[in-house]
Amino acid sequence: MLKVNEIFYSIQGESSLAGRPCTFIRLAGCNLRCKYCDTDYAYGNGILMSKDQVLRTVAKYDCPLVLITGGEPLMQEESFPLMDALLEHEYQVMLETNGSLAVQNVPEGVLLVMDIKCPGSGEMDKNLYTNIDYLGPADNCKFVITDRRDYEWASDVLFDYGINELCEVLMSPCHGMIEPRELAEWILKDHMPVRLQLQLHKMVWGPDVEGR
Template structure:
């Protein structure tokens, strides 16, 4: 585990909700714009009971398990199940490169689809799409117009609007949020535009 902290959820349909974040260590991907590289090597081994106790100290009902890539750790699955058993509303942020089929069905899976500019397009595990339900969400992080058009084609070809809600995020410092919003409106695209609320409030401070 890298860290446990309380913040406002900055993304997804849960944006703005007070949330306990459990950040697990390690990730097999190296997306070009990753903002949590400090989680790649750091961390400590923590017993499940200790971790659950840390989460409970914050006294909020919403928990997000993130990384790095949390599914890279085999004990992520029992952690997710234990959080659900404890009565939390749980979401999982995953790169989309690893199998999501064994994640507890009570968990809302936020699955990235890596666009070309990420440098990790080849790691997309397309088989994950058949396991998603309306309680899950698909996220595209986009750096430019080419990424946007690629994402639009993926949505069309794979009929993703029939699967679950879709999120579009601009890469901070590379694609203007206003520009992305204009493209979405011009194309009448049925996606949720999002910015990283936590960065607007606190910048890039770790643990926020």
């Protein structure tokens, strides 16, 4: 069984596929407590659903793109057979993960959107850097930036591990903590090999709307 916080249909907001219609499966529970978390309602709240119940709910939205998110979905062992089943049903599957749990068993064909936590998150020490070895050209590695210190730290990690040579790198300004323009200017000045990633869903529906 899976503990599911919500399943909803919206616009993909923060990846290289941002802007596309997407069905979201938000699993409950998270092993981190990032200072800026905007989905803390998913820490514990959820209902138990079987894999087949989830698949039937997803099918109602008639959307080829599905994102599994949280919370931290890899906390639930049943997330792996769920990913397998979605792939078998020929969905394009994405997985958002906070980067603290091993990703090597994520099924081939799933697009990873993996965070590396910066100092401003308060959870930098939980990063599992061996996960970088499993990133491929279709995947995304995301740094949420709260200030200049985060930006400089993320830049060092990016180049130390050669992440931009493995996958697409996203730098996302933390909503309410840094202006997107400021981060954009740093990226341009330093010719950073990254994508400036704004949270599109917050721009469309506002920062406090759940289920979007």
